[in-house]
Amino acid sequence: MASFFNKGFGRKRESLSSDRIPPGQYETYDFPVLTAGPTPRIPLTTWSFALEGLVEAPIQWSWEQFNALPKQSFTTDIHCVTKWSKLDTHWEGVSIETLLEHVDLKPEVRYVMAYSYGDYTTNIPLDDLRLGKAFIGINFEGKPLAPEHGGPARLVVPHLYFWKSAKWIKGLRFMESDKPGFWERGGYSMYGDPWKEQRYRTDD
Amino acid sequence: MEKFQWQIAQVKAITQETPRVKTFTLQLPQWIAHVAGQHYDLRLTAEDGYQAERSYSIASPPEQTGEIDLTVELIDEGEVSSYLHEGIAVGDPLEVRGPIGGYFVWKDNMANTPLLLIAGGSGVVPLMAMLRHRARIGATNPTILLFSVRTAEETIYGQELRQLADEATGFTLLLTYTRQVPQAWTGYQRRIDRAMLTEVLNQFTDKPNCFVCGPTQLVEQVANTLVDLDLPTDTIRTERFGPTGA
Numbered sequence: 001m002a003s004f005f006n007k008g009f010g011r012k013r014e015s016l017s018s019d020r021i022p023p024g025q026y027e028t029y030d031f032p033v034l035t036a037g038p039t040p041r042i043p044l045t046t047w048s049f050a051l052e053g054l055v056e057a058p059i060q061w062s063w064e065q066f067n068a069l070p071k072q073s074f075t076t077d078i079h080c081v082t083k084w085s086k087l088d089t090h091w092e093g094v095s096i097e098t099l100l101e102h103v104d105l106k107p108e109v110r111y112v113m114a115y116s117y118g119d120y121t122t123n124i125p126l127d128d129l130r131l132g133k134a135f136i137g138i139n140f141e142g143k144p145l146a147p148e149h150g151g152p153a154r155l156v157v158p159h160l161y162f163w164k165s166a167k168w169i170k171g172l173r174f175m176e177s178d179k180p181g182f183w184e185r186g187g188y189s190m191y192g193d194p195w196k197e198q199r200y201r202t203d204d
Numbered sequence: 205m206e207k208f209q210w211q212i213a214q215v216k217a218i219t220q221e222t223p224r225v226k227t228f229t230l231q232l233p234q235w236i237a238h239v240a241g242q243h244y245d246l247r248l249t250a251e252d253g254y255q256a257e258r259s260y261s262i263a264s265p266p267e268q269t270g271e272i273d274l275t276v277e278l279i280d281e282g283e284v285s286s287y288l289h290e291g292i293a294v295g296d297p298l299e300v301r302g303p304i305g306g307y308f309v310w311k312d313n314m315a316n317t318p319l320l321l322i323a324g325g326s327g328v329v330p331l332m333a334m335l336r337h338r339a340r341i342g343a344t345n346p347t348i349l350l351f352s353v354r355t356a357e358e359t360i361y362g363q364e365l366r367q368l369a370d371e372a373t374g375f376t377l378l379l380t381y382t383r384q385v386p387q388a389w390t391g392y393q394r395r396i397d398r399a400m401l402t403e404v405l406n407q408f409t410d411k412p413n414c415f416v417c418g419p420t421q422l423v424e425q426v427a428n429t430l431v432d433l434d435l436p437t438d439t440i441r442t443e444r445f446g447p448t449g450a
Contacts (some may be wrong), residue, residue: 004249004297004299005249005250005251005253005298006248006250006287006291006296006297006299007291008287008291009248009249009287009291010250010251010252010254011254011256013249013281017312024247024257025253025257026256026283032420032443032444033420033423033424034444035306035442035444036442037309037427037431037437037440037441037442038427038428038431038437038440038442039424039427040437041430068449082259083257083258084231085257097305118437119438124233131443138367148424151437183307185306186305186306186307187306187316188303199245200208200304202208203208
């Protein structure tokens with residue numbers, strides 16, 4: 001029994017998947033949009049994606065080149081820090097592990113700054129992007145990813161709160177030490193584990 | 205860094221704003237001055253330990269010390285909003301933490317720059333905190349609220365907004381009714397569109413800071429149009445607000 005509780009309050013919807021919903025989250029069936037500013041418009045002709053920072057030789061792909069990389073399908077649950085979770089989302093994209101086959105990381109790399117069109121940034125430990133844990137999503141539910149959801153391409157790191165899954169991704173910068181990105185500078189968690197409810201920096 | 209600690213607030217007053225919107229005035233044991241635009245997290249706990257959390261924008265200005273106003277729209281099937289609307293009375297305890305958020309905020313160093321606030325429905329809540337704070341500090345910067353509402357009955361803070369428009373220096377209220385237009389209304393009566401935004405922007409001599417809050421579709425369309433109309437993207441701050449099963 002909870003030490004503090006709200007009289008008469010109880011679970012309204014019994015979810016069959018409640019063991020997949022992290023604490024403080026609720027399941028949603030639509031796909032909310034959360035952005036700090038206007039949606040950037042990125043023509044595919046000028047789109048590019050880069051791996052840079054602490055690598056032996058940086059690399060950059062055009063849209064055409066990127067689409068020629070081997071793609072995979074991913075089915076995953078996503079959890080937004082604004083409390084909604086969406087289960088079994090279907091994506092197609094390129095695994096970060098696949099991208100890393102094209103560069104030699106310097107041995108001191110531990111962290112990554114993902115950066116986007118529109119100057120959004122977010123920081124993630126390198127290990128959280130490896131071994132198929134993260135990918136660059138370009139199709140969502142069988143269709144090209146819509147601009148308001150981060151299209152043409154967004155980083156997807158499903159096991160962390162969704163603000164780590166940078167929309168309108170432009171590149172990954174490899175770093176030795178951790179640095180805060182856009183929301184992290186504003187007091188949000190450096191790591192963002194939904195199962196530990198690391199919403200804010202003081203939850204870390 | 206301020207620590208966001210859960211605290212147990214007491215409901216001091218409940219105000220019915222519209223048929224589906226109530227404002228809860230919460231007295232806080234550990235009140236911290238907020239910046240207009242910030243929110244609090246609110247957590248409900250059932251006797252068996254089940255918890256549900258939501259974020260609600262603060263409607264009151266930081267000048268209203270020791271307490272906060274949270275304005276909550278009743279969402280169909282919303283387990284938190286329905287409990288707040290139906291299960292909470294004056295005197296009840298509620299667990300909250302905040303203030304939270306550092307981007308969708310109107311800071312005092314913006315007080316000399318023109319300000320364009322655009323809201324759909326309950327998206328007006330964080331913008332109301334900005335307008336209330338602006339009036340309290342006596343700012344005179346040209347300010348417009350373009351507020352899209354379905355009907356007169358559903359206009360949150362309608363009376364107070366009209367009063368502010370009469371009394372606050374430099375503030376203009378522009379309502380647009382999208383579903384039912386009041387009798388003798390001569391103002392806007394359609395969804396916010398490019399022509400309307402062009403007219404509104406023409407009322408400013410300098411480019412304003414913009415805050416847009418409402419349902420996704422409204423926010424997307426308005427923000428994109430403002431960019432088309434040559435406003436720099438870093439002067440447009442957006443926040444989605446509204447029904448997501450909340």
